[in-house]
Amino acid sequence: MQTFDIASQGLRALNSTLHALKDRPTNQTEWEILNPKGAHAIAVGVDAPLDITVRGSTGYYCGGMNKQATIRVQGSAGPGVAENMMSGSVIIDGDASQYAGATGRGGLLVIKGNASSRCGISMKGIDIVVHGNIGHMSAFMAQTGNLVVLGSAGDALGDSLYEARLFVRGSVKSLGADCIEKPMRPEHLDLLADLLARSEASEKARPEEFRRYGSARKLYNFNIDNASAY
Amino acid sequence: MSDLPASKFPHTPPRQSWTFSQAVNAEIRRAAETGIYDIRGAGAKRRLPHFDDLLFLGASISRYPLEGYREKCETKVVLGGRFAKHPITLDIPITIAGMSFGSLSGPAKEGLGRGASLAGTSTTTGDGGMTEEERGHSTKLVYQYLPSRYGMNPDDLRRADAIELVVGQGAKPGGGGMLLGQKISDRVAAMRSLPKGIDQRSACRHPDWTGPDDMEIKILEIREITDWEKPIYVKIGGARPYYDTALAVKAGADVVVLDGMQGGTAATQEVFIENVGQPILACIPQAVKALQDLGMHRTVQLIVSGGIRTGADVAKALALGADAVSIGTAALVAMGDNDPALEAEYNKLGTTAGAYDDWHEGQDPAGITTQDPELAARFDPINAGRRLRNYLKVLTLEAQTIARACGKSHVHNLEPEDLVALTVEAAAMAGVPLAGTNWIPGKTGF
Numbered sequence: 154m155q156t157f158d159i160a161s162q163g164l165r166a167l168n169s170t171l172h173a174l175k176d177r178p179t180n181q182t183e184w185e186i187l188n189p190k191g192a193h194a195i196a197v198g199v200d201a202p203l204d205i206t207v208r209g210s211t212g213y214y215c216g217g218m219n220k221q222a223t224i225r226v227q228g229s230a231g232p233g234v235a236e237n238m239m240s241g242s243v244i245i246d247g248d249a250s251q252y253a254g255a256t257g258r259g260g261l262l263v264i265k266g267n268a269s270s271r272c273g274i275s276m277k278g279i280d281i282v283v284h285g286n287i288g289h290m291s292a293f294m295a296q297t298g299n300l301v302v303l304g305s306a307g308d309a310l311g312d313s314l315y316e317a318r319l320f321v322r323g324s325v326k327s328l329g330a331d332c333i334e335k336p337m338r339p340e341h342l343d344l345l346a347d348l349l350a351r352s353e354a355s356e357k358a359r360p361e362e363f364r365r366y367g368s369a370r371k372l373y374n375f376n377i378d379n380a381s382a383y
Numbered sequence: 384m385s386d387l388p389a390s391k392f393p394h395t396p397p398r399q400s401w402t403f404s405q406a407v408n409a410e411i412r413r414a415a416e417t418g419i420y421d422i423r424g425a426g427a428k429r430r431l432p433h434f435d436d437l438l439f440l441g442a443s444i445s446r447y448p449l450e451g452y453r454e455k456c457e458t459k460v461v462l463g464g465r466f467a468k469h470p471i472t473l474d475i476p477i478t479i480a481g482m483s484f485g486s487l488s489g490p491a492k493e494g495l496g497r498g499a500s501l502a503g504t505s506t507t508t509g510d511g512g513m514t515e516e517e518r519g520h521s522t523k524l525v526y527q528y529l530p531s532r533y534g535m536n537p538d539d540l541r542r543a544d545a546i547e548l549v550v551g552q553g554a555k556p557g558g559g560g561m562l563l564g565q566k567i568s569d570r571v572a573a574m575r576s577l578p579k580g581i582d583q584r585s586a587c588r589h590p591d592w593t594g595p596d597d598m599e600i601k602i603l604e605i606r607e608i609t610d611w612e613k614p615i616y617v618k619i620g621g622a623r624p625y626y627d628t629a630l631a632v633k634a635g636a637d638v639v640v641l642d643g644m645q646g647g648t649a650a651t652q653e654v655f656i657e658n659v660g661q662p663i664l665a666c667i668p669q670a671v672k673a674l675q676d677l678g679m680h681r682t683v684q685l686i687v688s689g690g691i692r693t694g695a696d697v698a699k700a701l702a703l704g705a706d707a708v709s710i711g712t713a714a715l716v717a718m719g720d721n722d723p724a725l726e727a728e729y730n731k732l733g734t735t736a737g738a739y740d741d742w743h744e745g746q747d748p749a750g751i752t753t754q755d756p757e758l759a760a761r762f763d764p765i766n767a768g769r770r771l772r773n774y775l776k777v778l779t780l781e782a783q784t785i786a787r788a789c790g791k792s793h794v795h796n797l798e799p800e801d802l803v804a805l806t807v808e809a810a811a812m813a814g815v816p817l818a819g820t821n822w823i824p825g826k827t828g829f
Contacts, residue, residue, distance in 0.1 A: 168607045198608030214604040218537040233591035252591040256532040274590040277576040373581040
């Protein structure tokens, strides 16, 4: 296990050290990061199959644009955690602030606690599993990928949704424009079972307990008769 | 009383209303018939105070000129030296503005890259991500970081030469965009992670930050991802140029890109283009003042755009304090957009050469603003690149000609004292005296 102390070595040295492992065979695959103390941009732009544990809470954009790495935060995460993630996984033991997984294009984001507003905004292929609840305007303009919520969702879920699939186990305060409930088919149950297993949630919930939401596809091409929906 | 019979009275000729002109009435009828607002490309078409309203004084007894064709007048510009490990050096103070693949065809993006590279300057991606045509043919490529984040990925961030965080655009400060379904080919759809044929909305604000304090953290993240190597530009529309420039500097920008309302768009509501934002002439002095007040003029570079057409425009923008300019519409015209040689085809589309602005419909006879393979195939990127190179060269030569006449050995030595204004409005906006007077409205007494 490699240990990196942000308090003494600094953020720039951390990201620079992790970036240096890109395309380079290494035995230094396990890393722990000490004293994050809410610092922003921790472990951003990593592109190597590393196992990184952050011992504490992080500020904005932890794990941003991650490729390949598994990043676990033993605390809570600030806004935009795992934004634009490409692959790999980010696991938050605590809660996540706004915009968790924003624009993510791949990989898996797991939030063991709750996520705030706009979780999965503009997601583009990422899978997000939230063990707790999510805030308002989550999955706004979500394009593709899967958002799984074991708890409940706030107002305007999936507003202006494209092809992303949303699964919520608890209540949904309201659905956003063009977002509707859709029937759960066998392939969705299989997908959920897989996502729950990969996100350490199999023992908390069963696929049959979820309801599925998706796009009504009525706003896909501009039509003046839909103007009141905006 | 007239002795003439009533039938012989002189007629009052029919009088058209200025307020309800024929064009206005036509738009009312169009709106009444369709129930939808007009969408079009390009920038503001209304008459605005512009660089045409400024003149250079040239040399005189107290200012002596440099010899044309003999004495050097430098044009090099270094961008991004504030924080970036690898600033960009341009041979000329003219860059190519961001225009998306999706809005433009792949060959058109290649043409822009070829022309810019031959001229020793940079080109810029747009919404929709980085294409191989453009990266492959651009020696210096600026990668836009836009609210939609279509195609955004860390590999392209790292292979860019600079990154431009787009907050606003002159044609539509505060507005997003819409790429209509007819331009969404398989390739465009795949790059944007969306289905083919649907209208693709580009968001008006970023999904994961709000306000200047967040923007500072976002810039930190991008710098960390790219190991502080790349210059980071912040692009703003001509809304509140003094404060937006100051906030961009505070957030850590290396370069501020300022786009006035004459700057083009691929597709926006006509009412938005013509009624929101300020002309570039009014914006430049405000942005320069913000940089000067912060002690950052020439440390943070200022690139301005929106209605640059000639070397005189370039020289005037630089004299007002900009470090470089960007061109978009003019670059498309140089490559063949709106060419009268295509008049018959423009007529079929219900328009005429010079006025064609339905770029969003994808039927461009010049093969530029289209994703139709047959139309795009008409466009020759090699010839277009050559034409763009020639045009950029002429702009540079013209700016140098004026700079030498003002006695400047570098185009950056041009200054507001070299200028006068032809109108009170332009004098007030540009902060230079009305011609024949010492009067700068708002600054000095008449």
